[in-house]
Amino acid sequence: MGGTARRRLEAAILAVIVVGVAIVPLTHSRLLLYNFTITPIYAMVVISLNIVLGTAGQVSFAQTTFMAIGGYGSALLTTRLGFNPWLALAASAVLALATAEIIGRPLLRLRGHYLAMATFALALGTNSFVTAATPLTNGSIGISGVPALAIGGLSFDDPVNFYALCWIMCALAMAVYALLVRSHIGRAWRALATGQDIAATLGIDVTHYKVLAFAIGAVIASLAGSLYVEYTSFVGPDLYDIGIVLNILLMLFIGGRGSHVGPVIGAALLTLAPQLLAGLERYQNLVFFIFLLLLILIWPAGLFGRVRDSGPLETMLPAWMRRRRREAGP
């Protein structure tokens, strides 16, 4: 599949998403509406990881840290300081941006496994911090009663309105991603992802572009974190635990790194998986992980990722079977 075919497929999937998003409120199913409100929120986090990992090639587990800044920022600023929810959302995003700039510079000098370990520690540390810092965060009980967003008379307390808002924000994040990857910034990110030293000799300030990816990702993840908390009116440490860290990573790897629609599909599949597999009861997780294993073997680059990563299926067969296949051929 060449570049053009991939673009056509992505455009077709995008059309399917748009139609799906329009149909869901018409079903009047509260469960469906809930799931498809959570989907764009997680999709935004996955898009932010797609910038950092999928495009700039920096393995980072830190997206939940920035979600937590958005979530706790919104909750604390509105409930304790009486901020307008929009202002709280924006202020949290600025805080996430500043945090990414400050911790990104030293952190992103690390490469590969070292960066992965350092950001993993950051994600675990975030969870521990919000659990332990009881006076600020109310510990594991969390903070409830976070007020909903509103524009003039239009309240996003209404589930359908909030649903629409989340998809608009997700569409904006997708547009930002699309614009960035097509620009010189995106080209520089892709270059440093595969050859950091080569990128430097091509005039690319490697640290600057890494921090840029990290910071843009932080803002998007923080906005998503705020939206989630505004939606459920609650924030607690469980929203940022290790399971979520892995889920976000899975959403990106299933959807496909470096793809435009992949994050949305990955987020939708993982959000819906518990319902889709509910009939299997205690075998639910087993079936899910078998599916995941097969997916990674067949499409290592994810459903909509770059195909060049995947090898021919034949190489997975044992040697004696491969020989037989060759004999059977012309």
Next chain:
Amino acid sequence: MNQAAHLRVERIAVRYGRIDALHPISFDAAPGSLTLVLGPNGAGKTTLVKALAGAVPLRAGRVLLGGGDISWVPAHRRVRRGIALVPEGRGRLPGLSVRDNLVLGWHAAARDRRASRGDDLAAALDLFPALKQRLDQDCSTLSGGEMQMLAIARALLAKPVVLLLDEPSLGLAPLAVARVYEALAKLVAGGLSMVLVEQKAVPLRSSQESTIVLQNGRVVFQESRRPTSEELAALYLGERAA
């Protein structure tokens, strides 16, 4: 001639941990000159060009370009000053198209030295017409020779005054080597200063040329003439026996 393009290397040395990868080395490269750096594997040739490109830090010495000290200028800013590197292994960037590679090179050039993107790309493709049909292909689909041409075209788009080439003939078929050297000859004739690293003697000639032979990080030969093949064999083997 243009003095801003004069590269002067003053007793630079590089150390990796506790190993001296490059003992003090000095040379001058005037515009239009060819500096040939020969030596066996592990002699310090790659370290030398990396040090000039700013990819490894200097332990001692200075690198001057047009009289200005650039020893502490990081790699990404040395490109704008006019030092471009064609790295060992051809600098493959899988996932990027041929066009992406060329545009990256164009972006690396100082603004006052480059023309419009279309004009500069067209000029680069005139030198390497084989790349024309491959513009929208992933560069990892190129043959070794094509990739080497792309790496050189990309470096040239950065409008260098000094071009560093690290073993451009390594692993290439004889025909591809001939094509690459044909293009390099045009560039030297065009007044570009070139520092060329190879393991073996090369067909490229210039009116102002010098040859440096490295062995275990030390200069064992530095003259304006080429060493004869007997001399070269003795230089390569001599140190090994010692």
